[in-house]
Amino acid sequence: MKSRAAVAFEAGKPLEIVEVDLDGPKAGEVLIEIKATGICHTDEFTLSGSDPEGLFPAILGHEGAGVVVDVGPGVTSMKKGDHVIPLYTPECRECPSCLSRKTNLCTAIRSTQGQGVMPDGTSRFSYRGKKIHHYMGCSTFSNYTVLPEIAVAKVNPAAPFDKICYVGCGVTTGIGAVINTAKVEIGATAAVFGLGGIGLNVIQGLKLAGADMIIGVDLNNGKKEWGERFGMTHFVNPSEIQGDVVAHIVNMTKRGADQIGGADYTFDCTGNVKVMRQALEASHRGWGQSIIIGVAGAGQEISTRPFQLVTGRIWKGTAFGGARGRTDVPKIVNWYMAGKIQIDPMITHTMPLEDINKGFQLMHEGKSIRSVVIF
Ligand code: NAD
Ligand code: 022
Numbered sequence: 001m002k003s004r005a006a007v008a009f010e011a012g013k014p015l016e017i018v019e020v021d022l023d024g025p026k027a028g029e030v031l032i033e034i035k036a037t038g039i040c041h042t043d044e045f046t047l048s049g050s051d052p053e054g055l056f057p058a059i060l061g062h063e064g065a066g067v068v069v070d071v072g073p074g075v076t077s078m079k080k081g082d083h084v085i086p087l088y089t090p091e092c093r094e095c096p097s098c099l100s101r102k103t104n105l106c107t108a109i110r111s112t113q114g115q116g117v118m119p120d121g122t123s124r125f126s127y128r129g130k131k132i133h134h135y136m137g138c139s140t141f142s143n144y145t146v147l148p149e150i151a152v153a154k155v156n157p158a159a160p161f162d163k164i165c166y167v168g169c170g171v172t173t174g175i176g177a178v179i180n181t182a183k184v185e186i187g188a189t190a191a192v193f194g195l196g197g198i199g200l201n202v203i204q205g206l207k208l209a210g211a212d213m214i215i216g217v218d219l220n221n222g223k224k225e226w227g228e229r230f231g232m233t234h235f236v237n238p239s240e241i242q243g244d245v246v247a248h249i250v251n252m253t254k255r256g257a258d259q260i261g262g263a264d265y266t267f268d269c270t271g272n273v274k275v276m277r278q279a280l281e282a283s284h285r286g287w288g289q290s291i292i293i294g295v296a297g298a299g300q301e302i303s304t305r306p307f308q309l310v311t312g313r314i315w316k317g318t319a320f321g322g323a324r325g326r327t328d329v330p331k332i333v334n335w336y337m338a339g340k341i342q343i344d345p346m347i348t349h350t351m352p353l354e355d356i357n358k359g360f361q362l363m364h365e366g367k368s369i370r371s372v373v374i375f
């Protein structure tokens with residue numbers, strides 16, 4: 001069949017809207033009509049050519065929502081008409097990682113996904129007879145895409161596609177980092193570094209988990225109002241305070257007879273390795289946990305003095321918020337439907353596929369929280 005898609009033909013070039021050829025689903029696969037897709041930083045990272053693992057030509061996009069239009073042989077958990085969200089982190093429930101219950105990083109299709117192909121080693125996409133790579137196993141910048149059944153979450157059919165597509169990455173990553181990775185408890189103190197599309201979801205996750213003090217840190221004063229909208233209680237602009245941001249946060253969070261400061265939980269949502277260090281060191285001596293969510297540039301390294309860890313701070317990272325997609329994504333969609341979390345205000349821009357490059361531009365300039373393409 002044919003599908004309209006935004007194709008990344010070459011690194012550093014704008015996406016081109018063309019009609020691509022798409023083969024139907026093979027065994028264990030489903031064909032999905034994508035109704036809406038968000039634009040996320042990793043798409044830009046790959047398109048720019050900075051991603052050493054980036055493959056071209058490719059159909060990017062990993063934050064989508066749509067409807068099942070066909071299923072391949074052997075597919076049991078889904079049928080035509082089901083509303084779904086593609087998962088860049090699958091959940092096979094059979095591999096050693098899934099069975100461990102200790103990680104969400106399913107390994108069932110890991111190697112082929114990284115090579116931009118389906119689990120059988122081939123691509124379903126082509127253009128003028130030439131293969132086009134899949135991306136993060138999702139390729140949601142195409143009106144139709146094929147995914148393995150284990151990489152698809154079935155969700156509430158009453159939920160609007162143009163909002164819940166964001167659950168496919170940003171919402172789940174931010175809220176999941178709080179609930180699954182940090183396991184924040186009621187009354188906790190937290191600091192969130194970087195109040196973009198991820199940091200704001202960390203803030204609403206902290207609110208949901210019952211944190212008392214939620215400190216937002218951003219260089220952009222415009223983010224103060226944004227943070228407050230989702231539950232932030234204090235705002236720090238590192239460029240506007242006297243001295244060091246770490247000392248400042250430690251001071252703000254001093255409590256107890258010993259007057260030792262530091263947040264119980266800190267989150268890096270910037271991808272800046274210097275900020276990752278600040279976040280660790282702003283966490284509480286003895287038990288503070290710092291969660292790295294931001295993706296740093298290729299080859300970058302983090303550093304701190306080992307004393308920081310010897311004195312009990314814990315450095316962690318999270319992919320997709322530690323969420324098991326087929327299990328957790330439908331729950332998060334229902335939290336949205338029940339009004340427990342917000343999504344609508346964060347979707348600052350929508351556009352047709354033809355204008356997708358404008359969405360990349362808005363993200364690049366820091367003018368959007370999220371842009372969503374509506375097919
Ligand atoms: P964004 O660009 O919308 O937000 C980043 C924010 O950080 C901006 O508001 C910016 O002003 C602020 N900032 C930049 N430098 C700062 C500094 N030195 N101190 C304080 N604030 C600073 O980005 P986003 O969409 O929120 O994504 C954040 C990061 O999360 C990206 O690196 C993205 O790739 C990553 N991410 C990771 C996962 C995962 O599974 N681990 C999933 C999705 C996104
Ligand atoms: C999504 N991300 C950033 C912005 N939006 C993002 C990027 C990478 C990961 C998670 C989220 C990530 C962390 C750890 C891994 N990845 C490796 C997982 C593994 O090896 O098991 C990751 C993922 C998918 C892909 C590459 C890296 C891919 O499909 N190409 C989850």
Ligand code: ZN
Nearest residue numbers: 040041042169
């Ligand atoms: Zn993403």
